[in-house]
Amino acid sequence: MLVRSVSWDRTVDVVVIGYGCAGPVAAITAAENGAEVLVLEKQPKETHHTNTSMAGGSFITPTDAKGALDFMRALCRITGGQGISWTGDSVLRSFAEYSATNLEWIEARGGSAFLSPGPVDYLHLPGADSLPKHRFKGLGVGLVKFLDGQVQVRKIPVLYQTRATHLLTNGRGRVIGVEAQTLQDGQNRKLRIGASRGVVLAPGGFEYDEQAKLQFLKVYPTYSSGSEANTGDGLRMAVEVGAQLWHMHCLSAYLMFKFPDFPIAFAPDYRGRQQLRYAKGDEAVPIVSGHIIVDGDGKRFTSENLNIHGIYYELPYFDSHRLIYPRVPSYLIFDRRRLENGPLPSVTVGPAGAARLYQWSADNSKEVERGWIKTANSIRGLTAKIGVPADNLDRTVKNFNRYCLKGHDPEFGRKQANLIALENPPYCAMQLWPGAPATMGGPQRNAKGQILGADGSPIPGLYGCGELGCIYGMLYPGNGGHLAQCFTSGRIAGENVIRERVPNYRRR
Ligand SMILES: Cc1cc2nc3c(=O)[nH]c(=O)nc-3n(C[C@H](O)[C@H](O)[C@H](O)COP(=O)(O)OP(=O)(O)OC[C@H]3O[C@@H](n4cnc5c(N)ncnc54)[C@H](O)[C@@H]3O)c2cc1C
Incomplete structure (x- = not known):
């Protein structure tokens, strides 16, 4: 001025x-x-x-x-x-x-x-x-x-x-x-x-x-x-x-959990309790729970061996016939094993981290109650709660479980160690949104x-x-x-x- x-x-x-x-x-x-x-x-x-x-x-x-x-x-x-x-x-x-x-x-x-x-x-x-x-x-x-x-x-x-x-x-x-x-x-x-x-x-x-x-x-x-x-x-x-x-459209390009009744997004923790040991450099730490990421059509679109600061750039895919971004939001789909394996987001950084702006429950029960984590006893039951086509998600999970059995993911080449079948109800879903720690x-x-x-x-x-x-x-x-x-x-x-x-x- x-x-x-x-x-x-x-x-x-x-x-x-x-x-x-x-x-x-x-x-x-x-x-x-x-x-x-x-x-x-x-x-x-x-x-x-x-x-x-x-x-x-x-x-x-x-x-x-x-x-x-x-x-x-x-x-x-x-x-x-x-x-x-x-x-x-x-x-x-x-x-x-x-x-x-x-x-x-x-x-x-x-x-x-x-x-x-x-x-x-x-x-x-x-x-x-x-x-x-x-x-x-x-x-x-x-x-x-x-x-x-x-x-x-x-x-x-x-x-x-x-x-x-x-x-x-x-x-x-x-x-x-x-x-x-x-x-x-x-x-x-x-x-x-x-x-x-x-x-x-x-x-x-x-x-x-x-x-x-x-x-x-x-x-x-x-x-x-x-x-x-x-x-x-x-x-x-x-x-x-x-x-x-x-650099206006550039960011440290993440997927995030975001809920309408809390202003700040949370960075997902895909590994649960093993994450801390993994972050300390223990590459041999076992992965004990499975998960997949699907779009709004209930289909996988990426290997879940995420490049966590680049995955955002896979989200702006636009369907020019339906006039929608099918990957916004996407969904993290997992089962009981991940639900019971510690808080779903990072409790090191972000609102649930050292800044202590939100106290995420150790067993995720508070967030299930809040409706942040949707659960159901079958995959079809889960689709009814998140509005994803039931046949598609059912097929996606069955295919994924087959790849786990064979130890090979022919669609996206997911690492063998991460091929853990989703077979322990309740099945769970959380919305994943485009996000970034920083622009x-x-x-x-x-x-x-x-x-x-x-x-x-x-x-x-x-x-x-x-x-x-x-x-x-x-x-x-x-x-x-x-x-x-x-x-x-x-x-x-x-x-x-x-x-x-x-x-x-x-x-x-
Ligand atoms: C959850 C999370 C984890 C992260 N982890 C890491 C990590 O481990 N390593 C890493 O390298 N990066 C990490 N980042 C990114 C990194 O933290 C940020 O990029 C960096 O801290 C930004 O610092 P800054 O000084 O530019 O701004 P900020 O830390 O954002 O501070 C900006 C300040 O300016 C003030 N301000 C804004 N507008 C005005 C105004 N008009 N007048 C006066 N004051 C104003 C704000 O109130 C604020 O205090 C992480 C980010 C997040 C969110």
Whole structure:
């Protein structure tokens, strides 16, 4: 928003918008470089929860920057696109270099994270073996505690209940401050805060902006297992000052459980009690319960050896004759063995995880009662409850059970170890929706974290970091990709914003 003359309520060197992971990292970095920093956070302190606090706290920690760069180049190359990349090489290079030193950055400030098993998602890509990951003790909550401690030690003020609404620009298009709505002493008030060096935009993604999801994502609805505060404010602020958008239909592309009477989606846990051991690297842990995924016609459409951060892209199949998306929703079909094998969603991350926004019952009984899990004593009985054609689902399950007996899935090549027949009633179904822990799209940034305008040149005084406009294109590297880039981009934005200065800036 252009302001010809403005009287500031307060001025600082750097204003950071958003207090998740990237925001505090940028604030800490700018403060360490001598800047006076102010953080704006729209949520109240007492109930503050973010994608960061709901996360698993893992972040990829490349052992060598060259391997990481090779991997990122391959990951971002568009299939069939003759060498075209989602993300420019200089941005990938800066990510590779900085992410290789993120752990050092954390440890130098007293943080600690442990080596976490599990590789990146695309092992066949070059450089994949140079991207191990680390995990914060206490998961996302532990990470937030660490960052908050660092912000407090540096006495960086965080204004809670203060929602940034507009970026303010001068006549030359330079971002010189932020307009915000703040709640103080029960009163809503407009604040104008000047930023003599620049503004860092770190308000997270647009997982709860229905309009943006409808207009930009490949299929609607798409649900999130993260914070409801991510309402796309950053998108609107950036567009208003002429930012170029990128990666808009890309996300860490999941299937999710979502129920009408709870606002946040849940990430499925397909393994049950074995998941924890499996996540700790015990590949030999047996799978004890079977499940299949079917579409609204009661037919399987994918191997259930899911690529969990890519399966979303199989959902926007549109039937142009019936004018429906038959895979939206899809259904997870399982039997007593999975029902009795621990909570159906992850109880590590998301609303039922460490953030404790929902207490999922250990035996799933509460959720059966709520109608979130449908059960019946026969497959045909189940179809009556979920509205899937009975003959189709019955045939699909009979075929699947036959494949289990033979140890071979001729349709989708499911791994032999996962071929466990569905034969123990009650049979169960849960809706699976397109979803994502995080969106990727937002304002495009360059290797210095500067947000670019429509003509491709940096908008002076405006930096971006974190999930909003993040560096990944369609493919996500796997667990740990987002937080690695939050640290990386926060550090880069914090280092570069302090090199700016608005000419003739008058402080009050
Ligand atoms: C369930 C789950 C598990 C995940 N697990 C992992 C994992 O293990 N590893 C990994 O790498 N990634 C993981 N992710 C993704 C990762 O957590 C996020 O991408 C990352 O935390 C985003 O951080 P951020 O700083 O960009 O934004 P956020 O953490 O989303 O924080 C944004 C902040 O900005 C505030 N805000 C928004 N609008 C405004 C405004 N207008 N004014 C002021 N403040 C505003 C919000 O209230 C919020 O506090 C997971 C995500 C989820 C949901």
